[in-house]
Every structure is written in C-alpha cells, then in structure tokens.
Amino acid sequence: MEYSGKLPTSNVNVSKRTPLQELGILLGGLVGLCLIFYLCLGWAVDYSIQHISPEEENDLYALMKFPLSEEGKASDQTVAVQDLLQSLQKCAALPYQVKINVSESKQVNAAAFPGGHILIFSGLLDQMGSENELVFVLGHELGHFKHRDHLRSLGRGLVIGVISLFLLGPDSDVGEFLMGALGVANRTHSREQESAADEYALEVLNCHYGHVGGSTQFFEMLRDKNQMPEFMKYYSTHPSDQKRIDDLNTLAVERNYRVDRVTPWVVSTQ
Amino acid sequence: MEFITFIVLMLLGYGFGTWAERRHYKSIEERELKYRNLPTIALKHPLPQPGRVVKTKLAAGNVVISVDYFKRFLASLRNFFGGRVSSYETLVDRARREATLRMKESCPGATQIINVRLETASLSKNTKKGSIGSIEVFAYGTAITYK
Numbered sequence: 416m417e418y419s420g421k422l423p424t425s426n427v428n429v430s431k432r433t434p435l436q437e438l439g440i441l442l443g444g445l446v447g448l449c450l451i452f453y454l455c456l457g458w459a460v461d462y463s464i465q466h467i468s469p470e471e472e473n474d475l476y477a478l479m480k481f482p483l484s485e486e487g488k489a490s491d492q493t494v495a496v497q498d499l500l501q502s503l504q505k506c507a508a509l510p511y512q513v514k515i516n517v518s519e520s521k522q523v524n525a526a527a528f529p530g531g532h533i534l535i536f537s538g539l540l541d542q543m544g545s546e547n548e549l550v551f552v553l554g555h556e557l558g559h560f561k562h563r564d565h566l567r568s569l570g571r572g573l574v575i576g577v578i579s580l581f582l583l584g585p586d587s588d589v590g591e592f593l594m595g596a597l598g599v600a601n602r603t604h605s606r607e608q609e610s611a612a613d614e615y616a617l618e619v620l621n622c623h624y625g626h627v628g629g630s631t632q633f634f635e636m637l638r639d640k641n642q643m644p645e646f647m648k649y650y651s652t653h654p655s656d657q658k659r660i661d662d663l664n665t666l667a668v669e670r671n672y673r674v675d676r677v678t679p680w681v682v683s684t685q
Numbered sequence: 686m687e688f689i690t691f692i693v694l695m696l697l698g699y700g701f702g703t704w705a706e707r708r709h710y711k712s713i714e715e716r717e718l719k720y721r722n723l724p725t726i727a728l729k730h731p732l733p734q735p736g737r738v739v740k741t742k743l744a745a746g747n748v749v750i751s752v753d754y755f756k757r758f759l760a761s762l763r764n765f766f767g768g769r770v771s772s773y774e775t776l777v778d779r780a781r782r783e784a785t786l787r788m789k790e791s792c793p794g795a796t797q798i799i800n801v802r803l804e805t806a807s808l809s810k811n812t813k814k815g816s817i818g819s820i821e822v823f824a825y826g827t828a829i830t831y832k
Contacts, residue, residue: 418722418724418732418797419722420720420721420722420723420724421721422714422717422718422721426778428774428777428778429771429774429775429778430769430771430774432771434699434703434755434756434759434771434772435699437759437771437772438755438758438759438762441759441762441763441765441766442762444766445762445765445766
C-alpha cells in the first residue's frame with residue numbers, strides 16, 4: 416500500500432478573528448465599564464464629602480503623620496504670609512484653621528494639604544512680584560480647601576485602588592492598565608479642580624483689593640520659565656499656564672472686575 | 686509614564702510577536718509539506734507495510750514557545766470576561782506542530798512513526814511579575830524503518 420500524505424487546507428485550531436479585533440472589543444468593553452463605574456464613583460464621592468465636616472476630616476488625617484507642622488520656629492516670611500492669610504479671612508471664610516508652612520526649597524510651588532495646611536516653597540516667595548500675586552496663590556490653595564479637592568482625589572483614588580486590588584490581584588497587567596487609564600481620566604478631573612480654584616482665587620483677590628490686578632502675574636512668570644511640549648498637556652494635572660491666563664482674563668471681563676496697580680510684596684528675610 | 690511604557694510594550698509585543706508567528710507558521714507549513722509522506726499515527730501497531738523491519742527507535746521532539754506581552758495582556762483581558770482565549774490558540778497550535786515536526790526530523794529515513802503521544806507543560810505556573818509565560822510541548826513515538 417502506498418501512503419500518500421495530505422495536509423489539511425485550513426487550520427481549525429486557531430480562531431479566525433485577528434488579535435487586534437479582539438483587543439478592540441475587550442478593551443472597549445472594559446474601558447466602557449470602568450468609565451460608567453468611575454462616573455458613579457465620582458458622584459458617590461462628591462455626595463459623601465458634603466457630609467464630612469472639617470473636624471472629622473482633621474480626625475481622619477490626624478492618623479497620618481504630617482511632617483510639616485513644626486511648631487515654634489516661624490520665620491519672618493512665614494509670619495508675614497500667615498498675617499496676609501489672616502487678612503484674607505473676611506473674603507474667604509473657611510471652616511478650617513489654615514496654617515502656613517514655608518519650606519526652604521528652590522521649587523516654585525505651593526500645595527494644600529489636608530487639615531488646613533498650606534505648604535509654600537521659599538522659591539515661590541522669592542519669585543513673587545507683588546502682594547497681589549501672593550494673595551492669588553493663597554486664594555488658589557484656599558479654593559482647594561473650599562472645594563475640598565483633597566478629599567475628592569483621596570476618595571476616588573482609594574476606591575479605585577481597592578477595587579482593582581480585589582478584582583484583579585496585586586500584580587495584574589490589566590489592573591495596572593486600568594490604574595493608568597483612570598489616572599489620566601483623573602487628571603482631567605484634576606484640571607477642572609485647578610480651574611475652579613483659580614476662579615475662587617480671583618474672587619478672593621477682587622474682594623481683598625477691590626480689583627484683580629496681578630492675578631495673571633504668577634502664571635505669566637511660570638509660562639516664561641518652563642515651556643511644556645503640547646502632547647504632555649493630556650498627562651498634566653494642571654491646565655497649561657497660557658490657558659489659565661486666558662481663562663482668568665475672560666472671567667475678569669465677564670464679571671467686570673477692575674484691574675488696578677499692584678501692591679509690592681516686601682518682607683525682610685533677616 | 687507607566688502608561689507610555691505600557692503602550693510601548695504592547696506595540697513591541699504585537700510587532701515582534703506577529704512577525705515571529707508569521708515566520709514560524711511559514712516554516713512549519715514548508716516542513717509539514719516536506720514530511721507529509723511519513724505516516725505519524727497514534728495506533729499501537731504499525732500500518733500494514735511490505736518488507737521487513739530493520740530498525741525501531743524512540744523518536745522525540747521537544748519545543749518551548751513563549752508568549753509575548755500583547756498576547757498575555759489579551760489573555761488577561763479574557764480572564765476578566767471569560768470566553769475562548771484565542772490569543773493563546775496560535776501559541777499552542779504552533780508548539781504542537783513544531784514538536785511533531787522535530788520528532789519527524791529526528792528520525793530520517795523512518796517509514797512510519799507509531800504510538801505518537803503529545804505532552805504539554807507550562808513552564809511558569811505563577812503569574813507573578815517578571816516571570817515568563819511559556820509552553821513546552823514534547824512529542825514522542827516509535828519510529829519504524831522498513832527495508
């Protein structure tokens with residue numbers, strides 16, 4: 416008997432669908448689910464933070480060691496900024512005991528920390544062209560307290576992290592991908608928060624001085640200092656400096672805020 | 686940053702994975718055509734054949750194939766939704782056919798290979814980070830040479 420082998424014409428063991436198609440369908444489904452989930456979560460967090468009082472918030476954060484609140488050695492700069500902040504109280508009445516911490520660093524940045532702490536790097540104070548500019552920066556951080564943005568981001572981050580951990584395990588590729596994707600979505604949210612805080616700062620500025628001169632000084636300085644490539648905007652937690660300047664100018668025109676001369680910022684550093 | 690790393694890994698995995706797979710399938714098909722006249726059967730007894738047996742030999746072929754980043758990600762998505770893990774189908778298919786081919790290549794001049802068995806093993810069972818997910822297929826049988 417002569418054996419003559421024949422090969423099958425098609426491979427039944429491999430699916431016809433291309434891997435890219437499959438990736439599209441699965442990823443689309445997953446991202447869709449997560450977006451729905453994320454939106455619901457966002458609402459839930461926004462709803463629940465209304466019911467957390469500042470005292471409860473302080474208790475919550477007392478559990479975490481806050482390294483910035485060193486009592487006793489307040490520098491002249493710190494005192495000056497703290498005094499300035501006190502004078503803002505009538506314009507920005509917040510249920511927080513806001514405390515200023517000045518950190519010696521070349522960084523040009525300030526941040527709002529839970530429990531009413533504002534951290535300002537001395538590099539930022541050195542760059543201040545006017546008191547108005549500083550009031551705007553402080554107003555911006557007060558805006559974060561007013562909108563309770565730190566609670567929001569903590570709430571979202573926490574729930575996403577926990578769910579990803581329980582559903583997918585600690586070392587899952589998909590989990591990591593989700594965290595990355597939601598992180599980018601979160602930054603959109605964060606940019607909205609920054610814009611809202613800018614708006615609040617403008618209100619504080621107008622209330623304090625009766626005009627909004629100096630509101631864009633800070634961002635103009637930042638814009639000239641560091642140029643960011645266009646594509647990085649999507650990854651940024653803050654809107655671009657130019658956009659913030661434009662938004663502030665538009666807002667000032669809309670609300671008929673005056674622009675007047677700025678008060679110089681002088682503090683003896685001895 | 687992590688996201689960019691992820692995208693780069695996915696693109697690399699897809700690019701190299703697809704390229705390697707295409708090349709492998711091409712090679713498999715050519716060699717299958719070449720060896721198509723060597724009967725390879727799972728029966729214990731040889732097919733009726735004129736002549737006498739001059740040689741019997743254990744023929745074995747073994748291959749390890751690794752999964753790429755793209756395929757693994759696709760499979761882990763399947764982990765989430767369920768269903769056929771089609772991204773691993775080609776992997777297992779290639780491994781089986783390659784192992785069978787290597788078994789055939791190990792016994793030049795054989796008339797038939799009987800009692801063929803395939804064994805599979807996954808080389809890394811833990812799904813921890815950094816481990817390589819790969820499959821081993823071992824094909825073995827009895828090669829008989831007639832004169």
